[in-house]
Amino acid sequence: MPDSSPLTGGHRPIVTAAEMRALEAAAIAQGVSEFELMARAGHAAARAIIAYAAPADTLVLCGPGNNGGDGYVIALALAEAGWPVRVAALAPSGTDTARQAAEGWTGPVETLDKATAPASLLVDALFGIGLTRPLDGRLSAILARLGEGAGTRVAIDLPSGVATDDGACLSPPLACDLCISFGAAKPAHYLHPAAAHVGRLVIAPIGLAPAHSDLTVIGKPRFAALDADTHKYRRGHVLVVGGPAHATGAARLAALAAQRAGAGYVTLLSPSAALAANAAQLTGVVLAEADTPRDIAKALAEPRAGALVIGPALGPERHKVIAALEVGKPVVLDADVFTLFANDAAGLAKLIAGPAVLTPHDGEFVRLFGDLPGSKVERVCAAAARIGAVVLLKGPDTVIAAPDGRAAINAHASSALATAGSGDVLAGIIGALLARGLDPFEAACAGAWLHGDAGQRGGAGLIAEDLPGLLPAVLADLA
Numbered sequence: 234m235p236d237s238s239p240l241t242g243g244h245r246p247i248v249t250a251a252e253m254r255a256l257e258a259a260a261i262a263q264g265v266s267e268f269e270l271m272a273r274a275g276h277a278a279a280r281a282i283i284a285y286a287a288p289a290d291t292l293v294l295c296g297p298g299n300n301g302g303d304g305y306v307i308a309l310a311l312a313e314a315g316w317p318v319r320v321a322a323l324a325p326s327g328t329d330t331a332r333q334a335a336e337g338w339t340g341p342v343e344t345l346d347k348a349t350a351p352a353s354l355l356v357d358a359l360f361g362i363g364l365t366r367p368l369d370g371r372l373s374a375i376l377a378r379l380g381e382g383a384g385t386r387v388a389i390d391l392p393s394g395v396a397t398d399d400g401a402c403l404s405p406p407l408a409c410d411l412c413i414s415f416g417a418a419k420p421a422h423y424l425h426p427a428a429a430h431v432g433r434l435v436i437a438p439i440g441l442a443p444a445h446s447d448l449t450v451i452g453k454p455r456f457a458a459l460d461a462d463t464h465k466y467r468r469g470h471v472l473v474v475g476g477p478a479h480a481t482g483a484a485r486l487a488a489l490a491a492q493r494a495g496a497g498y499v500t501l502l503s504p505s506a507a508l509a510a511n512a513a514q515l516t517g518v519v520l521a522e523a524d525t526p527r528d529i530a531k532a533l534a535e536p537r538a539g540a541l542v543i544g545p546a547l548g549p550e551r552h553k554v555i556a557a558l559e560v561g562k563p564v565v566l567d568a569d570v571f572t573l574f575a576n577d578a579a580g581l582a583k584l585i586a587g588p589a590v591l592t593p594h595d596g597e598f599v600r601l602f603g604d605l606p607g608s609k610v611e612r613v614c615a616a617a618a619r620i621g622a623v624v625l626l627k628g629p630d631t632v633i634a635a636p637d638g639r640a641a642i643n644a645h646a647s648s649a650l651a652t653a654g655s656g657d658v659l660a661g662i663i664g665a666l667l668a669r670g671l672d673p674f675e676a677a678c679a680g681a682w683l684h685g686d687a688g689q690r691g692g693a694g695l696i697a698e699d700l701p702g703l704l705p706a707v708l709a710d711l712a
């Protein structure tokens with residue numbers, strides 16, 4: 234049995250525009266006015282701006298809706314704090330609440346047009362969750378010009394131009410330094426391409442009921458300490474299926490990552506033709522000969538074997554995948570598995586008999602599941618439901634979904650991870666967490682976070698080989 238079940242923690246809710254409006258409506262039903270919510274939002278945003286930037290000449294761009302209303306509150310709060318503030322409006326306020334906020338601003342209101350002069354600090358309060366279509370070309374050009382002229386760009390709720398729920402850029406948003414949102418994060422804060430325009434994200438509480446959502450952003454995981462009397466098998470025994478003699482590196486990377494992620498025992502199941510290559514490179518990882526699907530199944534069926542990683546540089550070994558799945562123990566399916574089951578998600582689903590995590594990148598995802606419609610979150614949720622297992626779709630905005638509807642985005646990563654072999658390391662980390670007894674969804678979430686943290690520590694010059702060696706520091710800092 235693995236050590237007492239480790240915990241993961243810190244998932245924070247992400248809400249769609251409709252869920253945000255429902256939270257707002259619930260607060261209003263409790264007796265809070267919409268204007269009170271706007272005042273809280275605007276003041277919280279002004280405080281966040283003051284905390285972020287030194288006082289500077291500021292231009293607040295106000296749109297016609299309540300995002301613009303927030304803008305007027307912010308302008309007043311900054312002016313009261315002594316900041317030199319100008320306001321430029323796209324159009325008169327179109328809601329009662331925004332009008333009330335606009336009336337509170339007693340300074341001049343410029344018309345936002347091509348003559349509007351830039352300022353050092355630009356506040357984009359044009360559109361938030363109410364954006365329904367691209368900004369017109371003229372407005373986009375004005376926004377871009379003012380953005381270029383500013384030293385600091387701040388988005389209120391969302392950079393104007395991004396679609397709240399799927400992270401699309403309907404028109405080019407400002408590349409913001411700071412984004413202040415209210416109550417809970419929205420998908421666009423984490424999903425690309427929108428996420429690249431968000432900068433530092435501050436979620437300001439405005440007194441709404443806690444958001445509950447099936448979609449979360451992954452926080453720092455927490456693990457229970459090892460039992461004092463643990464032994465190597467209780468920490469988890471991971472098997473990694475090796476590839477042919479000319480492609481042995483990927484499985485070794487996964488094996489090393491599994492070791493460093495905390496597995497007490499890692500075995501590389503190598504074809505006999507690749508034994509020498511593997512033996513020359515491995516020390517603590519145990520090497521075992523496994524040529525046939527039966528060999529794989531037998532090794533995994535051993536009572537101590539906790540999880541198996543299969544796919545990295547596996548080669549055309551569909552029967553090994555089938556044999557491994559028949560055992561019903563936890564598996565990580567990666568890389569070549571998606572080629573072996575191209576366009577056959579239904580066939581793969583029938584074979585999955587135990588807990589499983591699939592870790593495709595975009596190309597592999599399409600190879601297995603086809604071109605699914607919807608946002609990245611919707612596509613991964615649909616894939617998880619279809620395959621009956623956890624699916625982790627890699628990328629700068631890794632999305633993980635379970636067949637029961639849970640979904641999460643990992644935003645804790647680094648573009649330094651875009652290096653060959655980095656995905657093999659991720660598969661090994663998740664294998665270790667499965668062998669340690671984590672539920673597959675939590676193993677995938679925590680694995681993505683740990684992998685991302687290692688990537689952040691590695692930074693420029695990182696190669697996949699470095700990642701396992703960074704994990705001890707990652708794990709040490711979790712406490």
Ligand SMILES: NC(=O)C1=CN([C@@H]2O[C@H](COP(=O)(O)OP(=O)(O)OC[C@H]3O[C@@H](n4cnc5c(N)ncnc54)[C@H](OP(=O)(O)O)[C@@H]3O)[C@@H](O)[C@H]2O)[C@@H](O)CC1
Binds near residue numbers: 299327328389
């Ligand atoms: N929910 C909450 O709890 C709280 C919400 N708060 C704040 O309210 C914001 C949501 O406000 P909102 O609903 O008024 O929408 P908003 O984003 O201002 O845009 C709507 C306006 O823009 C227009 N419009 C849309 N697209 C357009 C385009 N491309 N080009 C031109 N026009 C376009 C659209 O017109 P229409 O589409 O009807 O023609 C409408 O007039 C939210 O993001 C947050 O900042 C906070 O105050 C605190 C509590």
Ligand SMILES: Nc1ncnc2c1ncn2[C@@H]1O[C@H](COP(=O)(O)OP(=O)(O)O)[C@@H](O)[C@H]1O
Binds near residue numbers: 631646650651
């Ligand atoms: N721009 C990026 N920002 C953050 N993480 C990234 C980025 N690009 C790739 N990654 C991560 O790096 C890993 C790459 O995996 P993969 O494409 O399978 O590589 P390989 O097959 O070479 O091992 C994934 O975990 C992915 O999420």
Ligand SMILES: [K+]
Binds near residue numbers: 359360390391392393
């Ligand atoms: K905005």
